[in-house]
Structures are given as C-alpha cells and as structure tokens.
Amino acid sequence: MFRRGLRMLLDKDIPAWVGLWDEQGVLEFPFAPDGWPKRLEGKAAVADYMRHYPDHIDLREFPDVKIHRTDAPGTIVVEMRGIGRVVESGKPFDMTYIAVVTVSGGLITHYRDYWNPLAVSQDNAIDFTRSDR
Structure with missing residues (x-):
C-alpha cells in the first residue's frame, strides 16, 4: 500500500493518495518550521494540506525506499528519498x-x-513564508 501511495504522488494524483487515509487519520511533522502545521487531524485536513503540493514540488522519483516492519501491528518505518x-x-x-x-x-x-x-530552506528552494503552501 505504501509503495502504491508513492506512485500516486509521482502521478500527482493527490485525491487518490488522500483516498488511502482513514477519516480520522493524523499526519504529523515533528520538524515543521515555524508557521507550518505540526499536526493535521482528519482526512479533510490532510486533503487541504496536500491539495497544492504538485504546484510546489514536482516529484519525479523515489529511488531509495526501504520499508522496515515493526512489532507494532500495522506499523512500518520507511526510509526514502524523493527527487524532483x-x-x-x-x-x-x-x-x-x-x-x-x-x-x-x-x-x-x-x-x-x-x-x-x-x-530545503538553506537552498532557498521553497519559500516557507508563503501562506499558499
């Protein structure tokens, strides 16, 4: 399922990717910079956050994806690299x-x-001050 979700992101099919989410799903960004959300609660919040992602980042490949199983039911840890x-x-x-x-x-x-x-911000590649991210 996770790899299928990555394919959806590469295809810029954000609605399909959001379709992989539970209605009460939570998306967290522990290292989010100031002004960016650290926690999104619910599928609708995830959809709103991701709606314009392809307008900002043109992902082209995930060349290195390593999926590690854990002892927690249904939980994986993923190491990956996104290029675009x-x-x-x-x-x-x-x-x-x-x-x-x-x-x-x-x-x-x-x-x-x-x-x-x-x-990303060190290269000034993305303006973290923009409100339409």
Missing part, C-alpha cells in the same frame, strides 16, 4: 525522509513525517 524539482524556482529537489506509518483496516491512521525543512 521545485516548481517556482526550477531548482532541484532532493530530500531524504523517515516516516512512521500506521495502517488499520487498509487505511492510513497515523503518519509521522520526519523530513528536514532546513535542507
């Missing part, structure tokens, strides 16, 4: 992620996304 470009600037986008994902009943119930906003 920043739409506004045309600059390369190359981000390493760690995600802790829990699925129940075939839907995502909890997703903790440990991405590094400093890696």
Whole structure:
C-alpha cells in the first residue's frame, strides 16, 4: 500500500493518495518550521494540506525506499528519498525522509513525517513564508 501511495504522488494524483487515509487519520511533522502545521487531524485536513503540493514540488522519483516492519501491528518505518524539482524556482529537489506509518483496516491512521525543512530552506528552494503552501 505504501509503495502504491508513492506512485500516486509521482502521478500527482493527490485525491487518490488522500483516498488511502482513514477519516480520522493524523499526519504529523515533528520538524515543521515555524508557521507550518505540526499536526493535521482528519482526512479533510490532510486533503487541504496536500491539495497544492504538485504546484510546489514536482516529484519525479523515489529511488531509495526501504520499508522496515515493526512489532507494532500495522506499523512500518520507511526510509526514502524523493527527487524532483521545485516548481517556482526550477531548482532541484532532493530530500531524504523517515516516516512512521500506521495502517488499520487498509487505511492510513497515523503518519509521522520526519523530513528536514532546513535542507530545503538553506537552498532557498521553497519559500516557507508563503501562506499558499
């Protein structure tokens, strides 16, 4: 399911990706910069947050995806790398992620996304002050 979700992101099919979420699913960003959400509660909040993602980041591949099973039922830890470009600037986008994902009943119930906003902001590739992110 997780790999299918990555394919949806590459295809820029955000509605399909959001369709993988439980109505009460939670998306967390423990390292979110100031002004960005640290926690989204519910499928509608996830959909609203992701709605314009392809307008900002043009993901082209996930070349390194390692999925680790855990002892917790339905929970995986994922190491991955996303490559593409920043739409506004045309600059390369190359981000390493760690995600802790829990699925129940075939839907995502909890997703903790440990991405590094400093890696992007140091290159000024994405303007973190924009309200339409």
